[in-house]
Amino acid sequence: MAGKTDFGPPFYKDLLPPVVLKNYGQWKYHERVKPGVLKHVAESGDELYTVRVGSGRLVSTDWIRDVCGIADQFCGGHLRFTSRHNLEFLVSDKEKVEPLIAHLKEQGFAVGGTGHAISNPVHTQGWIHCHTPATDASGIVKAVMDDLYEYFADSKLPAYCRISLACCLNMCGAVHCSDIAILGIHRKPPHINHDTVRAKCEIPNVIAACPTGAIRPDPKEKSLTVNEEKCMYCGNCYTMCPGMPLADPTGDGVSIWVGGKISSARTPPKFSRLAIPFLPNNPPRWPEVTDAVRNIVETWASHAHKHERMGEWIDRIGWERFFDLTGIPFTVQLIDDFTLASETFRSTPAFKW
Amino acid sequence: MAGKTDFGPPFYKDLLPPVVLKNYGQWKYHERVKPGVLKHVAESGDELYTVRVGSGRLVSTDWIRDVCGIADQFCGGHLRFTSRHNLEFLVSDKEKVEPLIAHLKEQGFAVGGTGHAISNPVHTQGWIHCHTPATDASGIVKAVMDDLYEYFADSKLPAYCRISLACCLNMCGAVHCSDIAILGIHRKPPHINHDTVRAKCEIPNVIAACPTGAIRPDPKEKSLTVNEEKCMYCGNCYTMCPGMPLADPTGDGVSIWVGGKISSARTPPKFSRLAIPFLPNNPPRWPEVTDAVRNIVETWASHAHKHERMGEWIDRIGWERFFDLTGIPFTVQLIDDFTLASETFRSTPAFKW
């Protein structure tokens, strides 16, 4: 059937476990049995146990075969992934839950991520596969989750805490509404290699690609120049032209954003806001980043009310209090000067010392 | 001493009543004795009674002499005006308070405006003295306050309700943070009288005066043309050039804004927001305007919690509820499309039907 196009994804009904097909749309309630384990009960009385397993997201076909093996053994050959890239084993037979968990632990799988836990950080390509990253993705996520593992394995936080990472401000991780966002940033404009520009780039297209109009022709060099004051390091020029790499070992690094939220539970969705403007790229374990994230998580965890998300907690106590409880220094980079800046300024004498 | 300049206003200490001089900065507390009457008590034990009287703000020298007579009789020759243009009689002798009030009522003065009342509307010149008004100021204020007089004379509202009026979007009344704002608006671009333009106006200056760049030269006419889509009716061009009047009997009228606030009590200052985009100029008593204002005041008064300002009430119930409780139709003009518009859109499925 080669040459066939537009046939679409596999039909979902062909892939659902029998218990799901039978009780489709007829689920009555759920319980959180224990960390990593959900129990859903249908109108019919049927029960479905979900065992959630952390995944590095970047996995080999061997790993996929491994988990298929487990699914054959315990789940009648069915499994699913979550919107945060975790793996879910769906067990209709209660008896199999504990053996499954035992087997998973024995095989070194990470069970958890349900309820008031830190689940799998949504993340991106980084140095693995993209051309504009300001940091690596998988490496930081691994370092951060090793450090925060207890919060994945157990469900002991005041509320959800969603950590996400994106390796440049294109924000493929859509990290901009996360409780804690780790965002790779470039801080230097592209350095121009005139020979490569002359050889490989279509000057007008490159100029057109710059959203801030920072690129001008350099007639003398038959190449380009960048107005450094206008450049916001988006990398669009590099996408068009290999002669304008942005990546720079000292310029590149990580920024930390906090207080975002997606759900409408209690309070509407919120953007994450800048808390730490820059931390250096320090592979393989980015200690500055893991410390910063842990500090924020634990300051929140020890001060927030039950069911209070990071951003809800900060809204209650005020940002001035957030900075002093976390001990994070307040710097000028945190003050907005983009298009909606005035909305972020304080127009009342009512604030805390 | 003619020719002398920069000597500044009269020195305030020369104008303060003795009881104020004596207890200056030593006031201990106040009580609201009854509508229109405040009692301030000093550390020294001295008492100061304030009797507040409504003023039309546009007053004759005869009126000033009248009130001076009263002040001589009851207040030792002292009086003051408030930041909302009311008159305040300051009485240090308790015995004189009731006689003063009796005298004032007899003379037809309006006593009130304290506490949870509708005080004097801050307003502007209108047709009395300005050149860019879209409506009159004093006339609407008179009509509205005649209608709402009970709320000035008595203090029976849930909280402060500040009504303000400005006769064009220059907003001299700074109405933009009022519980209820009445704002004159033009809806038609200036109609150009080419002869006057040629005779009286400096084309380049007029073009420069337009904030939206809506004005272009009209070489053929040796005059100007206005790009109607860009014009936001600010009247700057008319200020520079009498040949471009904005005023228009059908184009001009009044818009109603609600929910603004200045104080930081409980909640920070808020802007007023558009509730009714247009009501016609219907002098001398603007019935459409007085009805609209009364409806808003009374809907708020009957639904708000104690101490809940208009904007605080709306924030609690939501704008969707405001529109259905008041019965005010929701129209497209209310949806922002200016620079910060996206901040006003709703980004959650959590709203009321």
Add this chain to the structure above:
Amino acid sequence: MAKDSKTPLLDQLEEGPWPSFVTEIKRAAEKKDSAKDLLHQLERSYVDRIGHWKHGGIVGVKGYGGGVIGRYSDLPEEFPAVAEFHTFRVNMPSAWFYTTEKLRQLCDVWDKHGSGLTNMHGATGDIILLGAPTSELQPCFDDLSEIGFDLGGSGSDMRTPSCCVGPARCEFACIDTLDLLYSVTMEFQDELHRPMFPYKSKIKISGCPNDCVASVARSDFSVIGTWRDSIRVDDAEVANYANEGMDIQSEVVDLCPTKCMAWDAGAKKLSIDNGECNRCMHCINLMPKALRPGKEKGATILVGGKAPIVRGALLSWVIVPFMKMEPPYTEFKELVRKIWEWWDENGKMRERLGELINRLGMRAFLKAVGLPPVPQMIRAPRANPYYFWEPEEVK
């Protein structure tokens, strides 16, 4: 002067309980043709539903660049007595306190030179003397100066600053609003009287966060009294309020924005976690006899407030969380000067301070005037990644 035509529309505005400006105009009209023509031109406006004034050339008095607003009728033939009808902006005394003697002197001068009509007061706070012909401007000013009244601001200058009643009659006052106002007004006489700026600049002073002169909404510089220590509580008086029927839990504690209060109904004891209090004033407002601002007083300085023309209205923004305010107020005056200088150098024509800060960025402003960034300046940090790093920041 117009023939004695009728004013049927305006006459209807003499009825009703609220004081009538029409009656006032008629009273002046008894003596003054200009007032009479004003009345009739206004009646015409009520019929036509448009105004009948036009903008004129600059008018004024010797030695001053502002303080008088030129105004001309567009129906001079019909209403010759208001063909020229300029207003004076006369600088009011602090917090609008008067002796009857001063007011009478003012009335006499204005009856001599003008229409006999006034605004007590204008929205900025000035005494508005409403309507005089060009020929009377200088003589009128000379007589005003005789009785010690100077002009206020107009045009691209510092506008007449104003303040709340403050310590003169309000126990909430955390700063001496009247004295600060007088001192600032005297310090900046030149800036007040001689337009020299890109646009107008306004200063308003309120003694506490209730902001009774609405400084946060309508001044480029908002000075608002506050305190740095703890609310002073008189437990007995708190109990009295409760006894007199105030529901302290629902009216006070539940409405506290920071939820930093607790009410023990049994013991009738109110406790405040002052560290979390944001000094909104609500509880003090409700129980002035029992609660008072702290003792370590000063002001929060906010800048940038303005009406909507041209980019939308702005509320002032905190730039100095706390400043002591004692005579001669040098620190404040120097800050104002520094900010004016920056605005003067960088502002476009008709660009208010707040608009300039928005255009060049708070970062540039803070750097230029040498203020340290602190979280009290913001509601929330930036939500966008568009910080443009300066080369020296990138090591």
Add this chain to the structure above:
Amino acid sequence: MAKDSKTPLLDQLEEGPWPSFVTEIKRAAEKKDSAKDLLHQLERSYVDRIGHWKHGGIVGVKGYGGGVIGRYSDLPEEFPAVAEFHTFRVNMPSAWFYTTEKLRQLCDVWDKHGSGLTNMHGATGDIILLGAPTSELQPCFDDLSEIGFDLGGSGSDMRTPSCCVGPARCEFACIDTLDLLYSVTMEFQDELHRPMFPYKSKIKISGCPNDCVASVARSDFSVIGTWRDSIRVDDAEVANYANEGMDIQSEVVDLCPTKCMAWDAGAKKLSIDNGECNRCMHCINLMPKALRPGKEKGATILVGGKAPIVRGALLSWVIVPFMKMEPPYTEFKELVRKIWEWWDENGKMRERLGELINRLGMRAFLKAVGLPPVPQMIRAPRANPYYFWEPEEVK
């Protein structure tokens, strides 16, 4: 292929409890040179602290305009096996349900043609097959189509839509997210596979306001299930939660954003004023056994969500408060088409839907797509007077 150099930095990422991507790369490297070179190029990046990929020309497969991301090493001499290292975006099944059989087929195909490395899944939701040379693209796709896997989106097309687990396993689902997703994906195959728009366009579907696919933050079209009637309450189960130790007052009632709930602790009775409920889900989330969404179900449609490039991130905005969602979903599909048409006509290159609406105004958008303005669309009305009246509105 690179000589078998050491990877001391990456090796450190094999330790620790969290699954290690390094271990996975090494597993693939046993069989695949490309995986091995990837490992070593990545080690180099860890040393250099910069990436070593560059953007390449467009690559793809017959009949498709997208679905493959071209990628080239900037160190091809050292790492020849990743000189060309393109990824496939393979359209995942609804809600990421698989049979082990299908997954194994996928693994076989990928081992045959590619690096043996994948992302399960990409941030948009696709199966990402990570790294194949240009020569293998067509053969690989042919084998994928054999086993019934089609490509997802890339470039200026509709991107692969995604949905939450919904009715397959979640009692909160108010719409059939899996079926709607499949139906929409099939309806718009052409838009998915052939870039034709000003820029990318994303659709995400969540069954309830918890929004488990984060549609509001990262899709141009966010479809979020909701209900129009009342929350269904099982009083006995409410009492059970209380008995089992849930503090219903503080955990549920006090956190209700609309304060429309009341808890009678004595009678263990919860009452809800459904008219004031905004369906935020909090109470239902906490007591799923006792509370359930109403029966009159449908979806709220929001548009415009996106990441920050270039004017700042946007959250989607409500444009249809309630739409019934039943097969064949004609009303929804027609709305999407109408909006795409408007965007296509008016959008600049690289301008997302939300940015276009911001540029031309919500008014223009609503008019063009024929949606009536309702207060549910806004958080608050405009605070500025800058409404530009259309001549026909001025009578």
